[in-house]
Amino acid sequence: MKTLRQIEYKPAKVVGGYTDRILRVDLGTQEITIQELPPDFKDKYVGGRGYALKLIWDGTTRETHYDSPENILVMASGPLGNEPAFPGTSKFIVGTISPMTDTFIDSNIGGHFGPLLKLAGFDALAVSGISKENVVILIDGDAQTISIAAAPAYDRETDEGALSFGQRLLKDVNGGEYSDSLAAVTAGQGACNARFGIINSLFFDIRRKRIRSKQAGRGGTGTVMRHKGLRGIVARSSLSKVNGNNAIDKEGVRQAGSRLKAVISKCDPQQLGMSIWGTTGLSEYMDKFHIFPINNYQYGQSPESSKLFANVFLDKYFSKKIPDGCYYGCNLACAKGAENVELTRGPRAGRAVDIDGPEYETVGAVSSMGIFDPHFVMEYSWYCDEYGIDAISTGVTISFFMECLQRGFLSADDVGYELTFGNIQAADRLLHEIASGKGFGKIVGQGVARGKKWVAEKYAARNGTSEDAAMAELNKFGMEVKGLEFSMYITKESLAQQGGYGLALKGPQHDEAWLIFIDQVHKELPTLEHKANALKWFPLIRTWFNATGLCKLPWIDVRNPEAAKTSEPAKNLPTLAYYVAYLNATTGSNKKLEDILDDSERLYILQKLINLRHGKGTRASDQIPLRAMGPAYFNEYEARAEYYDEWLQQQLGDNKAPASPEQRHKLLMEKRFEAYQQLCDIVYEKKGFTSEGIPKRETVEKFCLMDEQARQLLSESGV
Template identity: 40%
Template structure:
């Protein structure tokens, strides 16, 4: 079945100081499983750079010193694949996890998971991006993890009912073949198809989330990028995935940095990368997006956090909080792609303003207030982070449910947990607080389940059965939900239903919430959002959408905007929207079985079978206050 080769990486994040998890493709997870391990836990810290090798062909796990090998991922993956493969044909059986130079100096480091593309005869990379997991990896002096397999055969994990899986797989493959071209075009452009859709609905982040669209967005949308993507090659990040959405630009000649002049393969760019490195930074040059994508990947930097941090710094520059003296000579205004690339290369060298940028939005806010006298309220309003994690690339101003989907997460504002903009804003499927609360219960739980099972979310709803709109709950894509229930039962031999699927995630989700509580987080105040996620902060923002905001003020808030200054209208809008968000918090907490302070109740933990003494001990003092 498509999308069954994912891994889940979990760590304490250096940017949030709480649990971070990332769902990632590539071959490492399956190869680790075939070697006999469900998980690998790495404790402690090495004195020198090491490689951890899980060799399924010999049944061994080794820790080897690695003084000579490269650090940057696109080089290291090739070196280690060559080193641990027996011959050219065996390269397909080696997978590498690595980070990069910049992760040693930045808090927003990520991990690359490789696989050997036998058609291209080179290594490809997928990313576990969020929350600084790559920073933790390099801080432990791990240069790479390597998994080696003896080869992939049809039933290496000895499933209980192979025919049931094959049947659902055949059905999904038929849907991709017959429906993908008229729906999301994942096989042709991957997630890049979202750029023009988000721009059309005023949801594409532009200039640090101030705006949701731009006339030049067409320069970086899927129509502009499709000619650059290599055609005619299967682009799945695990064997047998017919969604084949892992696009790549082959033979891209780099214009900057230590690899200038070299022709490389660039994985992506995907939607989040295009939004972050492109429109949100006010840059509409596809070659810049591709080049910056490449260097973020090989340096081990999360493109989402880098893009949002860059956009924040650019707005600070344009407001005089930063200047050329403070950026080391960089003119860090919106649209300056040269300055962005120089800052990224500085980050990899551990130099200059690049290190400041690599600390992320929350640390930059603290620095700019303390050292430059910036207004903390203004920075809180425009600094697009929650819990220390930078926002992913969707404008949530007109979707209350998506505001909750970002800020009410355990780990911070990451789209993979709850993407509700279209249900809420476009299709109007969840009009009441109770409807939104139900969506903010179900979808985060269902999406969490994919990570727990090593599955990809995209085959769930990026292609839908032809009759999906005729079902009772089209947003859930019930036929595909049934696919996953069937596959779980067919793999494990168990017999769960779609409700137990959600409860499996609820147990983990509540455990994470309580873990955060033990760390000093996990309460209502930690689910607060920067105001720009909810509404216009500046006069420029309000006036750019004046007709919309004035109409809402009159028809929804019940205040006549006539004769009021823009500043007065911003204040009225803000008071209303902040109050509505607080009501949403109440509704969501009630649905999740939490108190109004966001604390899981003992009764709810008992219902889930999670009333463990260690958890009750953490929760109880907060319930007694």
């Protein structure tokens, strides 16, 4: 590789989880700088998501779009990332202005890149500018150099996707051998052609003896990366990962970690069994409770779903005896994978590949297309990762267009072929067209929000109706909010999860508030007040996980038996106490849970201000499609009529429901709409927002965020 620019540096030592340094790379000018942070920066902005938010708030404007040179691609872990003594410390955040939502997006990702970036001396990497040619960045803590290099020649070989390129790159920079001292992030060709490009995080798994990958899937971070001309980034450090954070109280870290590990070992096999099944174990639960997306979320259950249950993947594909953590020390070990799976479709048909996953979300994306073929799930998973496109947005957008054909908004002539639910050939063809930017894939690669506009225009011109009328209909079943496609949970029967998706600052991704399990399955949020409280509390604690570099699954997916003795078992507070202890032992702080929630709320409000700046911060942006509130069409109502009739009767009290099923359906949807608006009102109040969903001045001041930009923004918003 030809080096274009290189600097030498002395890696900062990690102390108490931080290096107090950010690496800044401007790809337009090829300038590489090291920014020393004032000691109080971390106190206010904590880490991962916080650093990304602050850099975007200060360094971009409302005119900044995903493809603007000044847009910043931030990668940062946080003070608690990188500690094998504690489970789930591999996570880092990718934050930027999104091509999907046109506002701040962050996507969390596992693997070794975050830990190695920190060991190489940086709390965060911030990339701005646009390179004229494809480049890679090499952060070499061992050689003490940081380089921008021309992307190697194999970048241009058509066969090299995000995974293949990353595998070759990792060998290339290490004398032809893999090592767990190196990790890479890459973006693929699909990210150049679709707005929902992902970033792959590649690392060497010493147990499987191969490169494995995890993904920052949501919101088009890979599209930003490729637009910058950035093909890959490698981080290297041979420093020991054990006690890599140089914790202030090492024994405290060890104790907190071993307590959490003990709970996981004891409870996970009896609960969700993530260590056995991976996240595919969720398919069966979701199907049982009518939450599994079928045919673009029309139905939550299917007689065919069992073909996609975890036992199928475990028996046929997963290596059963290998614990599959995405970082050292995670005994929840949910990152399942398979070797030598033969591809039967697409341009690589006939090739045997190693596949990481599938995750539950990928399974749900395929069932949403009405497809129940496990081998197609495996292939779809691999192709999405290799092309570098989001398996969720890809599946949801294809499903949306399938429904456009079902309901007569489009015909096969518009697509070029019969794009019907359950049609594997059509879905497979479209997947490759999206990645290559060809045929109908050019339209689908723009996502649901832009797809709706395209269909509305076409439909209105053809039928002599208004675009607004067509759009109103498409808004019922186009499964997006703020421009981001829903992740794979049907919310029709969970008001709390409707809020979890609608009010999520980044758009409907469950990592801000995954309440469906505690609301719909465990029935732990029985009243509107419970649901609203959960919509305040859970996003804050989840923000903290994203700020500190931690995986949430050991907390949220393994219920500590001691939680049953508390007044709010869903919060799993006994386990959270281990996390608080881990934080204090690492950083030397003396925080309580309330302090942590305050730290998170500051970041939450800052993210809300960025949304406001980019036109996505008001009540209008929190509205969800009718289908997310209930059965948008009569066929959906009919499939669960008993449940819906009972719910309607509860709302009506002593008044009688209409005799006609059509009238009941209509009234039901009116009541569902009212319930969602009522929920928004209460949640806004609890969060310190106006009824329009805008933070009040005192809320912004409380968290010391009232700078000139915030003051002007609130004035313009009439607050």
